[in-house]
Amino acid sequence: MDTLGVVATALWAMLPAYVPNNAAVLAGGGRPIDGGRTMGDSRLLGDGKTWRGTAAGTLAGTLVALGLNAAGPAVSELVGHSLPSFPLLAGVGLALGAMLGDIGASFLKRRSGRKRGAAFPGLDQLDFVVGALACAFVLAPVWFGTTFTLPVLVVVVVATPVLHVVTNGIAYLLGLKNEPW
Numbered sequence: 001m002d003t004l005g006v007v008a009t010a011l012w013a014m015l016p017a018y019v020p021n022n023a024a025v026l027a028g029g030g031r032p033i034d035g036g037r038t039m040g041d042s043r044l045l046g047d048g049k050t051w052r053g054t055a056a057g058t059l060a061g062t063l064v065a066l067g068l069n070a071a072g073p074a075v076s077e078l079v080g081h082s083l084p085s086f087p088l089l090a091g092v093g094l095a096l097g098a099m100l101g102d103i104g105a106s107f108l109k110r111r112s113g114r115k116r117g118a119a120f121p122g123l124d125q126l127d128f129v130v131g132a133l134a135c136a137f138v139l140a141p142v143w144f145g146t147t148f149t150l151p152v153l154v155v156v157v158v159a160t161p162v163l164h165v166v167t168n169g170i171a172y173l174l175g176l177k178n179e180p181w
């Protein structure tokens with residue numbers, strides 16, 4: 001596969017994982033997942049991880065995957081490369097995994113004494129990537145193996161933090177997020 005094909009595949013395949021966190025920011029609120037419970041001196045997850053945000057994010061990412069399936073043939077022709085389509089379980093895995101990765105990161109942040117909204121460089125940018133890839137691997141292993149070849153994985157791990165910083169910066173400037181990370 002040529003370089004353009006690898007980059008296009010990586011971004012396309014990760015789109016259902018990029019959207020959930022942003023959807024959660026827009027739709028979040030209501031009951032926190034941890035129900036206010038604490039572990040030690042800190043909240044288990046904190047008020048920033050809600051049932052509504054998690055459900056909305058998972059749904060949004062899954063719908064993006066279905067939308068990409070519809071747009072795939074036309075866009076593939078445009079970029080001159082056959083882009084992957086998403087079996088339902090692959091879409092759900094990427095979307096739900098992105099949310100779970102983010103939730104796992106909040107768990108670690110609270111354990112390390114970081115308050116809600118505190119930055120954890122590195123973890124903030126890659127938590128949802130690890131979650132999405134792991135969950136997609138579990139729910140759709142064959143699809144995962146054919147889609148995420150080693151070069152594609154390398155592009156995902158390098159390009160995602162950059163995209164994440166840019167999109168969160170924009171969300172912050174638009175007043176949608178309280179912090180630019």
Ligand code: CTP
Nearest residue numbers: 024025028029048049050053054106116117118
């Ligand atoms: N959000 C949500 N449910 C999730 C993830 C996010 O409701 N599973 C919403 C919350 O309103 C949250 C906002 O999106 O405040 C921003 O998400 P994020 O930056 O992940 O949460 P923080 O509030 O910064 O909390 P944390 O320190 O735990 O990351």
Ligand code: MG
Nearest residue numbers: 117118179181
């Ligand atoms: Mg945050």
